[in-house]
Amino acid sequence: MTTSTRHIISLLMENESGALSRVAGLFSARGYNIESLTVAPTEDPTLSRMTIVTSGSDEVIEQIIKQLNKLIDVVKVLDLNDGKFIERELMLVKVKATGTFREEMKRMCDIFRGRIIDVADGSFTIELTGSGTKLDAFIESLDKSAILETVRTGASGIGRGDRILKV
């Protein structure tokens, strides 16, 4: 058995009710990991695009791809890790912004190229995009007691250059 690695799997599926639960059900029924899962309709409203972040040995990833392909609603599957790709995730963080925290937060936000999108008396809301590791790093670098709330979208991914996932 090879060691477990993180994979980003992109797929196009029929934009039909129940399609999402088929994918989610497959992962739970077969005991595959899901780190994150995002889904939204594409420019063609009959199709949805899903990005799943999972991890497993090469054998497990191969099975995941095959099992996804087997679902009748799934039109196309691509393991982004098979080539070059870009990964982005959006995070909104509400932080304490009182006293010295106010300057500190602005500075941290700048360093990570985030944006403050809401300002209130005692708090800022910061918007940050990037890879999962970058978002993790941002959280790490904040004083835990300053974090009031976080929300992350989960990763979206796309192949580089002419690696295109389309019907």
Added chain:
Amino acid sequence: MKFAMEPGMANSSKQLTGAEILIRCLHEENVEFVFGYPGGAVLHIYDAIFHQDKFKHILVRHEQAALHAADAYSRSTGKVGVALVTSGPGATNAVTGIATAYMDSIPMVIISGQVPTYAIGEDAFQECDTVGITRPCVKHNFLVKDVKDIASTMKKAFYVAASGRPGPVLVDIPKDITAHLCDFDYPETVHLRSYNPVTKGHLGQIKKALKLLTEAKRPMVYSGGGVILGDASEHLNKLIQSLGLPITSTLMGLGCFPASDPKFLGMLGMHGTYEANMAMQDCDVLLAVGARFDDRVIGNTAHFLSNPRTIIHIDIDPSSISKRVKIDVPIVGDVKSVLADMNELIATENLKQNKVELASWFKQIDAWRTKKCMNYAQSSELIKPQYVIQKLHEVTKGEAFVTSDVGQHQMWAAQYYKFEQPRRWINSGGLGTMGVGLPYAMGVQLAFPDAQVACVTGEGSIQMNIQELSTCAQYQLPIKVIMLNNRYLGMVRQWQEFFYENRYSESYMDSLPDFVKLAEAYGHVGMQITKPGDVEGALKEAFAMKSRFVFLDFITDQKENVFPMIQNGKGLSEMILAEDL
């Protein structure tokens, strides 16, 4: 008040109700039998059935049996089985049958009624999320939300069920939809952009496989249920005959190659023959055809892999390949088409095995055969279950359709009834569902009214769908029930004897009914056989009653165990044989 369901009204407008459309779809698909049970949500559909006579509706006594009967109709004929159940409890009762078919890849279309669209989600009477409940055990399912979608959905359902790796497809139809009116237009073809099952295998891979096989010193063929599902027996036979290869079958594959052929080593796996398991372990090139390296077949995977061999795997489902065992030469394709391509190449390129190598391999196989692992101690006092099956084989000349339940009796039927043809051995391999035997026999007997149909069962299993004795009476099905009555949940008792120091926890079958009287109460013939000397006579007598359902209660040796046996976690060559004890 006027109801759309009145036939006159539907005709005058030339439009049909959803229920009528559904029936027309079944006619278009040439459905012969619908196995079902009515209820509130499907009343419009049942009324439409009342007005037609192109297919026959078989009224079972429990929805689970409808599913099993439709499943066996499919297993024995190769056609799509059709079942119809009502919403809520009708659908939940069907789930075991659906899961059973799913595990063995049986093509079926299940129509379930649903509460009206406007009531969905309101915990309406007899509402359940049928699509949600069945999702993990169907190949696909649909909820029809518009009468206009019934015809196209049914077309898709039949197509998806029967193509690629087959499986059950469920169509859930809310009651109001079945009353709405619409023009009927059955699509001629169906296209799903997300579903394109492969057919042809990759020629390069096929050539590679043939090279490996013909150069092998110890080649072996391992065939499974996929050969039967893919109607590829003839092609497999041709391959085996032209190359002269030894072959084994899984429980699901029995009959895909004639058991009487000297190249057949018998069934493999947990209760497989010594020679099949040893050859499987010891071969240097293995050709797996329509089989899936199930845990009951190869035992401990690490042990299996400890002996290096090159593995070629032909299967229509890519996810079956390299799932449990890494495959060296995968060939994704329809088994029949791949085997046909192989046979053609063998003929045109005049491919042959090395005669000397093959002869010495068969010499080794024959040495394993001398173990005579299927021998058992005869008794003049007690009926040995194996003996009953052997006599059943003799009396029916090996030509019967044999259905079975799940347990020791199933293994003995698989071991001692020598199947010569595909689609004759009907049992639940994947899910191992007790209770399938009798409804399976119903589905087969309806499909083949003149054939001999034997249901091999145990006193535990038969009681799981015993109510179907009534269905058998209604449709005058001349099934012969061969019950191996050991007063135990025998397979459970065997494991308790081996692994729990004879602590027979809840495996004794107490308070059994008088099965002879029970059969008679339903209007059937009942017989109880207690002496070995009476076995053959009773079987002959029963099968001579060509138009009667006969229930034969064989009182067998309670302590008999199934051998050979591979314990959980052990490897293929680590069998326990009867002679070891």
